[in-house]
Structures are given as structure tokens and as C-alpha cells.
Amino acid sequence: MAREKIIPVTIEDEMQSAYIDYSMSVIVSRALPDVRDGLKPVHRRILYGMSELGMLHNRNYKKSARIVGEVLGKYHPHGDSAVYDSIVRMVQDFSLRYPLVDGQGNFGSIDGDSAAAMRYTEVRMERIAEEMLTDINKETVDYQNNFDDTLQEPTVMPGMLPNMLLNGASGIAVGMATNMAPHNIRETIDGIVAYIENPDIECEELMEHISAPDFPTGGIIYGYGGVKEAYETGRGKITLRARCTTEELRRGREQIVITEIPYQVNKTTLVKKIARHVENEKIEDISEIRDESDREGMRIVVVLKRSANAGIVLNQLYKYTQMQTTFGVISLALVKGRPKVMPLKELIFHYVEHRIEIIIRRTLYDLDQAEARAHILEGLKIALDDLDEVIKTIRASDSPKEANKALRRKFALTDIQAKAILDMRLQKLTGLERDKVELEYGEIADKIAEYRNILSDRNRQTDIIKEELLELKKRYGDERRTQIVHSAEDFSVEDMIADEDVVVTINNKGFIKRMPLSGYRRQKRGGKGMKGTTTKDDEYVEHLFVATNHNYILFFTEKGQCYWLKVYEIPEGSRLSRGRAIVNLIEIDKDDAIKTFVPVKTLEDEEYINNHYIMMATREGKVKKTSLEAYSRPRSNGIIGININDNDALLEAALTDGESNIILANRKGRAIRFHENEVRDMGRNTSGVKGMSLGKDNELVDMVVIKNTHEATVLAISENGYGKRSLVEDYREQSRGGKGVITLKVTGKTGELIALKEVSDKDDLMVITESGKVIRMNCGDIRTMGRNTQGVRIMRLDSEGKIAAITRVVNEEEDATV
Numbered sequence: 001m002a003r004e005k006i007i008p009v010t011i012e013d014e015m016q017s018a019y020i021d022y023s024m025s026v027i028v029s030r031a032l033p034d035v036r037d038g039l040k041p042v043h044r045r046i047l048y049g050m051s052e053l054g055m056l057h058n059r060n061y062k063k064s065a066r067i068v069g070e071v072l073g074k075y076h077p078h079g080d081s082a083v084y085d086s087i088v089r090m091v092q093d094f095s096l097r098y099p100l101v102d103g104q105g106n107f108g109s110i111d112g113d114s115a116a117a118m119r120y121t122e123v124r125m126e127r128i129a130e131e132m133l134t135d136i137n138k139e140t141v142d143y144q145n146n147f148d149d150t151l152q153e154p155t156v157m158p159g160m161l162p163n164m165l166l167n168g169a170s171g172i173a174v175g176m177a178t179n180m181a182p183h184n185i186r187e188t189i190d191g192i193v194a195y196i197e198n199p200d201i202e203c204e205e206l207m208e209h210i211s212a213p214d215f216p217t218g219g220i221i222y223g224y225g226g227v228k229e230a231y232e233t234g235r236g237k238i239t240l241r242a243r244c245t246t247e248e249l250r251r252g253r254e255q256i257v258i259t260e261i262p263y264q265v266n267k268t269t270l271v272k273k274i275a276r277h278v279e280n281e282k283i284e285d286i287s288e289i290r291d292e293s294d295r296e297g298m299r300i301v302v303v304l305k306r307s308a309n310a311g312i313v314l315n316q317l318y319k320y321t322q323m324q325t326t327f328g329v330i331s332l333a334l335v336k337g338r339p340k341v342m343p344l345k346e347l348i349f350h351y352v353e354h355r356i357e358i359i360i361r362r363t364l365y366d367l368d369q370a371e372a373r374a375h376i377l378e379g380l381k382i383a384l385d386d387l388d389e390v391i392k393t394i395r396a397s398d399s400p401k402e403a404n405k406a407l408r409r410k411f412a413l414t415d416i417q418a419k420a421i422l423d424m425r426l427q428k429l430t431g432l433e434r435d436k437v438e439l440e441y442g443e444i445a446d447k448i449a450e451y452r453n454i455l456s457d458r459n460r461q462t463d464i465i466k467e468e469l470l471e472l473k474k475r476y477g478d479e480r481r482t483q484i485v486h487s488a489e490d491f492s493v494e495d496m497i498a499d500e501d502v503v504v505t506i507n508n509k510g511f512i513k514r515m516p517l518s519g520y521r522r523q524k525r526g527g528k529g530m531k532g533t534t535t536k537d538d539e540y541v542e543h544l545f546v547a548t549n550h551n552y553i554l555f556f557t558e559k560g561q562c563y564w565l566k567v568y569e570i571p572e573g574s575r576l577s578r579g580r581a582i583v584n585l586i587e588i589d590k591d592d593a594i595k596t597f598v599p600v601k602t603l604e605d606e607e608y609i610n611n612h613y614i615m616m617a618t619r620e621g622k623v624k625k626t627s628l629e630a631y632s633r634p635r636s637n638g639i640i641g642i643n644i645n646d647n648d649a650l651l652e653a654a655l656t657d658g659e660s661n662i663i664l665a666n667r668k669g670r671a672i673r674f675h676e677n678e679v680r681d682m683g684r685n686t687s688g689v690k691g692m693s694l695g696k697d698n699e700l701v702d703m704v705v706i707k708n709t710h711e712a713t714v715l716a717i718s719e720n721g722y723g724k725r726s727l728v729e730d731y732r733e734q735s736r737g738g739k740g741v742i743t744l745k746v747t748g749k750t751g752e753l754i755a756l757k758e759v760s761d762k763d764d765l766m767v768i769t770e771s772g773k774v775i776r777m778n779c780g781d782i783r784t785m786g787r788n789t790q791g792v793r794i795m796r797l798d799s800e801g802k803i804a805a806i807t808r809v810v811n812e813e814e815d816a817t818v
Contacts, residue, residue, distance in 0.1 A: 038164030379417025513579030624688030724791030
């Protein structure tokens with residue numbers, strides 16, 4: 001017996017060699033997709049096996065175990081779970097943007113539930129998956145031996161569908177990984193067509209068509225920098241956010257409803273994590289979490305406490321939970337068997353080159369088939385043209401073999417043509433059949449010319465790619481699911497809130513709410529009104545204001561402090577709700593209270609803030625004017641708006657443009673009008689100058705800023721519901737500091753003057769009583785009369801009630817807020 005030869009090898013060399021072999025096997029044959037069809041070997045084998053079994057989209061479902069056995073036994077020498085898990089993922093519409101397998105049964109859920117065993121589930125191909133195999137039987141792709149060299153399997157799919165971009169891919173190899181994002185089919189095809197029309201197209205131009213990834217679970221792409229980097233380099237980090245809305249509940253509470261979550265986030269895990277943070281008090285102001293998802297869609301409800309600010313809670317959820325995640329793009333795929341990270345343009349380039357190769361090979365196959373058929377038809381034509389001699393030759397032959405030789409010798413035919421003549425049925429001898437041969441030969445000749453033209457012209461090849469892609473777009477195109485927010489810095493809760501007109505109310509106990517302006521129906525003068533808010537005996541609405549959700553509001557307190565909020569940050573309430581305490585929204589001193597507020601369009605536009613002013617008036621008759629720019633940088637704990645002397649309090653603040661008239665009215669029914677230039681521009685930390693002389697037992701009740709003195713009218717209202725309109729010109733312009741003129745005759749019947757407002761016929765008026773009733777009427781119903789009169793009754797009041805607040809509601813065509 002011959003002695004065995006032993007070769008000594010160091011363990012380091014053997015480990016290195018073996019590990020390299022293993023790693024290359026994982027990279028090439030398991031973990032990474034091919035750039036041409038976007039499929040890993042297991043997915044390719046599943047689709048090929050299903051097509052071989054005839055599991056098409058319009059055929060019956062078959063057991064998943066059937067296809068698992070087919071793939072394992074013929075092509076994929078790995079565990080059955082590897083194949084079945086891949087099939088499951090190809091079914092899930094929350095894993096693939098365009099699922100390739102149509103499943104029947106339990107294939108798992110976004111909650112992380114596992115699929116049923118393969119003996120229980122059934123599958124077949126989706127129609128869109130069949131586009132991956134189109135023309136595979138036309139020698140368009142190369143085949144290789146399977147693992148035991150008994151069968152052949154395709155090395156790549158023809159891939160009419162740009163699957164690499166549409167469904168993306170994820171996989172971990174040895175020393176490398178891929179994580180490619182899915183895209184919308186319409187955008188992808190538009191981008192590929194743009195590349196075909198201009199191969200020198202820049203990445204930025206491609207991004208005009210392929211704007212960003214489009215994830216199957218929707219959500220929001222928060223910031224565009226990561227998308228741009230990923231498309232330009234093949235690597236980038238994309239921030240994803242859940243899609244949420246805010247809904248109002250009874251009694252002034254709100255709830256956040258999550259309808260879409262970031263890609264690859266487990267819904268159950270997300271809900272548990274939110275609950276854990278609430279339990280640990282990392283996220284406060286949440287009272288309940290419910291998962292109300294059903295077949296109609298996802299719905300995770302986060303109920304907030306009554307004092308909570310939805311915007312603040314939402315930002316905490318984004319910060320501490322998977323409601324905000326990062327998708328790290330690594331566009332790594334196999335190019336001719338080698339792994340490579342590629343930018344967007346190169347991915348499209350490889351797809352187009354692959355499709356051109358497929359079209360060339362398909363056309364060559366069709367050309368061979370057409371030429372073979374044309375060759376036979378030429379033989380049939382010869383036979384039909386000399387039919388009698390052909391029949392005579394055949395009859396004179398002793399056998400088919402002899403007849404074949406005779407025909408070939410006599411008519412210069414090939415063996416194939418002679419066989420076709422011998423196989424010809426007698427019905428072909430009729431005149432009609434002879435015409436069909438001529439017609440078919442003409443059609444085949446045209447096809448041959450067409451195929452040769454395609455093979456010689458690259459433009460024809462790319463035109464075919466475009467035609468096929470546009471047909472796919474028409475057949476499978478759908479809307480984008482993932483919203484794009486281009487600048488993360490610009491994104492806020494405001495982006496999800498409609499900029500509509502709202503009414504803001506504050507009661508005497510410091511509760512605030514906002515309500516849609518459309519919630520108030522108009523009534524005629526003298527109506528009884530309707531309930532505007534639920535109040536206790538000692539509570540009534542003290543301030544009412546009209547603004548839009550995206551306006552800024554400067555809040556001024558009785559002591560002259562200034563605070564800042566956006567209207568949408570004020571909790572929305574119903575007509576009967578009480579609202580929320582202001583102290584839960586802004587940090588007001590305990591012994592202070594909000595007195596007035598001023599809406600402004602913006603605090604960022606320098607031209608705007610430098611050309612507008614805040615005009616303020618106090619109860620003791622002082623006025624002060626300060627540039628809006630001085631209030632454009634408020635702090636959370638407030639800033640000084642005006643210095644208030646002892647025994648005085650801020651009454652009113654308004655926005656002016658430097659060219660307005662000011663009217664001040666006092667409780668005894670007198671008013672004074674002067675130009676705002678009478679008041680010089682002062683700093684914030686000042687107390688102002690005298691605006692009106694009051695005398696004993698008197699105080700200012702209102703300040704009106706008038707821009708158009710020629711057509712404007714002012715409405716004076718007494719606390720017992722009497723009012724009247726007068727022309728502004730009836731109030732002669734004076735210097736500030738005077739006693740003014742009579743604006744409403746104050747009697748025991750009318751009660752003291754409570755408000756003075758600028759109005760027009762188009763305006764509506766809102767009046768709120770101390771008992772909480774609201775009436776809305778058109779100011780056109782109140783006639784204009786002389787200044788020195790008592791007025792008419794505009795609202796019937798209950799015996800114990802008096803008017804608490806009045807505001808003007810500006811017509812929608814006018815500027816209601818600035």
C-alpha cells in the first residue's frame with residue numbers, strides 16, 4: 001500500500017485561505033444583489049422555480065412548501081428556512097415597495113409576528129414579478145450548472161423591471177454590507193428615461209425626476225442632505241419620521257394619532273417603548289396609549305393630558321423613540337461579480353446596459369427564428385410554384401428518404417426545406433393556402449428587416465427600452481407614499497397644521513383656547529346669542545381675538561411683560577370647552593395676567609419688523625410706541641414690554657405702520673383722536689407719555705388704530721348692550737393729552753362705555769357676555785349716526801349679565817391680523 005503524501009501547512013495560511021473562500025462565497029452567492037436585476041441568488045431561484053412550476057399571477061395558488069422543495073432540491077443547497085423566509089419577505093407589502101410574490105395566508109405583520117409554517121400558506125407570482133422573467137426563454141441570459149451539475153439555472157434575470165431601484169436590498173456579507181432604499185416606480189422610470197435621452201445628465205438633474213426614496217410604510221423624509229449625498233456618492237444617512245396628526249377630544253384634551261411609521265420599525269416595539277418612557281417619566285403629559293390599527297390602516301393613539309402641548313410631546317416622541325430613525329444608505333451591489341458602491345447614475349447606467357444586452361440577444365433570437373421560418377417558406381414557395389413536378393418526384397421515390405434526396409437535387413433545396421415540403425398537408429395545395437404562404441413570407445421579411453435595423457442602431461435599442469419602461473409605468477405606476485421635507489431646520493409641527501382663521505379666547509381665570517372661525521354662525525342685531533363656552537358663576541370670557549394658525553402672537557400682561565407664541569401652539573377647544581391655563585403654555589408671574597395680545601405675520605423679516613410698531617395704552621391714559629424689532633427676540637420667561645407705574649395697568653396694544661391715527665376712549669364716554677407721530681418711538685424699558693387727560697373716577701377702556709380716516713367708522717358699545725357707529729371724521733384730530741370729545745352719551749340705561757372698535761359694513765362683530773353667551777352679527781346692520789347720541793340696543797342681556805368683551809371679525813378678503 002502506497003504511503004499517503006502529507007503536506008505541512010501552517011494554520012495561519014490555511015485559515016486565511018479558507019476564510020477568503022468562505023467570504024467570497026457569501027459575497028457572490030448569498031448576501032449581495034446583482035446590479036442588473038437587483039436580486040440575490042435565493043430570490044432569483046425562487047422566481048425561476050415558480051415560473052418553472054407555472055405559478056403565474058393568473059394561475060391557482062400552490063403550497064409554499066411546494067416551491068420551497070423545488071428551490072431546495074434543484075437550485076439552492078441551504079436550509080429550508082432560508083428559502084421560506086425569503087418568500088415571506090417577498091410577500092410582505094411593508095417590506096417591499098412592490099411585492100414580487102402574492103401570498104395567501106399568514107405572512108407576518110408589521111408588529112413582528114412571524115409567518116405561519118410553509119405547509120399552511122400558499123403563493124404565486126405577482127404580475128409585476130413576471131416582468132422580471134420576460135423573454136427568459138429567448139436565450140437572453142446565460143445559464144450555469146446547479147449545485148450538482150444536473151440542471152441549468154439563470155445567472156441573472158432579463159429584468160425589464162428596474163428592481164434594484166424599486167425594491168432596494170439589504171444584506172450583510174463578510175466585511176461589507178448593502179442597504180439600498182426602495183423608490184417609486186413612476187419617478188424611477190422618469191429618471192431612467194431622462195438618462196437614456198441624455199447619458200451626460202448630472203445627478204442633480206436626475207434628482208428632479210427621482211426626488212428621494214419612497215418607502216413602503218410611508219412616513220416623512222426629514223431633511224434632504226442625506227438623500228443628495230446618497231445619490232451622489234452611494235452612501236448617505238436619511239432621517240425618517242412617523243406621520244402624525246393631532247385630534248381634539250372633549251373637555252379640551254388632545255391626542256396624537258400616528259398613521260405611518262418609519263421603514264423597518266416594529267409597531268409593537270414602538271408602542272412598548274413609548275409606554276416605557278411614559279412609565280419612567282422620560283416623556284410626560286401622556287395619559288394613555290392605544291393601538292387601534294386594523295385592516296383599514298395603522299392608527300396608534302397617544303392621548304395627552306389636559307395640560308399638555310401636543311407639539312412638545314411630539315418632539316419628545318421623535319427624540320426618544322423610533323418615531324424618528326436613520327436609514328443608512330449603502331448602494332453596494334455586484335458588478336460582473338465584484339462588489340462595488342455606486343451612486344444613482346451608475347446604478348441606472350448598469351440597468352440600461354443590461355437591458356440593451358437583453359434586447360440585442362432577444363432580437364438575435366427572434367432574427368434566427370424569423371430567418372429559419374423564411375427559409376422554410378422559400379422552400380414551400382418553390383414547391384407551390386412547380387407543384388406538379390414536386391408531386392411527380394415524390395411519387396417516383398421509393399421512400400421519404402429517397403424523396404428528400406430527389407427534391408434537394410432537382411430543386412436545389414436544403415434538407416430542412418425538403419422535409420417541410422414532405423410534411424406539407426394536402427390543404428396547403430389550395431389557392432387560399434398558397435396566398436397565406438405568400439403573405440406570411442412578406443411579414444417575415446419585414447420582421448427580419450426590422451430586427452436587423454434594431455441590431456445595427458443603438459438609438460432603436462434605447463427607444464425600445466423607453467417604450468417598455470413607459471408601459472410598465474402606465475401598468476404599475478402609483479403615488480408616492482413618503483413625504484419629503486427638504487430642510488430639517490424648517491420642519492416643525494406647523495407643517496402639519498392648516499393655516500386657517502381661528503378665534504382665540506381668554507377668560508378672566510386665565511384659560512385660553514382656539515376655535516375655527518367657521519364655528520360661529522352669524523345672527524341679526526338684537527339676537528339672544530348662542531352659548532360660546534361653558535363657564536362657572538365667577539368665570540367669563542375677557543378677551544377674544546381673530547388670527548390664523550401660522551401667525552405669531554405677542555402676549556402683553558397687565559404689568560407690561562411680553563411673551564411669544566404661535567397660534568397653533570394654543571390648544572384647540574370646542575365651543576363648550578373651557579380651554580387650557582395660560583400658565584401651562586407660557587411662564588407668567590403668579591400675580592400677573594394676560595391683558596392683550598398682538599398678532600404679527602413674521603418676526604424674521606427685517607423690513608417688516610423695522611417698519612411696524614407696537615402702540616400701547618394704559619388705564620391711566622398713557623401711550624407708548626416702540627419698534628416691532630424690539631420685540632422680535634423674546635425669551636421663554638418673557639421680556640419687558642412697557643414699564644407700568646403703580647396703580648396703573650396695560651390696557652391695549654396694537655400694531656401700527658407709522659402712519660396711523662390713534663383713538664382713545666374712556667369709561668365716561670369721551671374719546672380723543674391724534675396721529676401716532678404725536679408719540680415718539682421709545683425703547684421697551686420706558687413707561688410712555690400722556691395720551692388722554694381723564695380726571696377723577698375715570699379710566700381708559702379702549703384704543704383704536706385707524707389707517708383710513710376718510711371711510712372708517714368706529715363702533716362704541718356700552719356695558720348694557722347699547723351701541724352706535726360714527727364716522728372717524730366726526731372725531732376731530734387733536735394733540736395727544738387732551739380731554740377729547742363725547743363719543744357716546746352715558747346714562748343709567750346704557751351703562752358706562754366698555755369698548756370702541758373700528759368697523760365697516762363688511763365686518764362682523766362678536767360680542768361675549770360675562771355669562772359666556774356669544775352673538776355674531778354683521779356691522780352693516782348697525783346704522784351710522786351722530787357722535788353725540790345714545791345709540792341703539794345691539795344685544796339683549798339677561799338681567800344679571802353685562803358685556804365682557806367685543807371684537808371685530810374682518811372679512812376674509814381683508815387682512816384680519818396685521
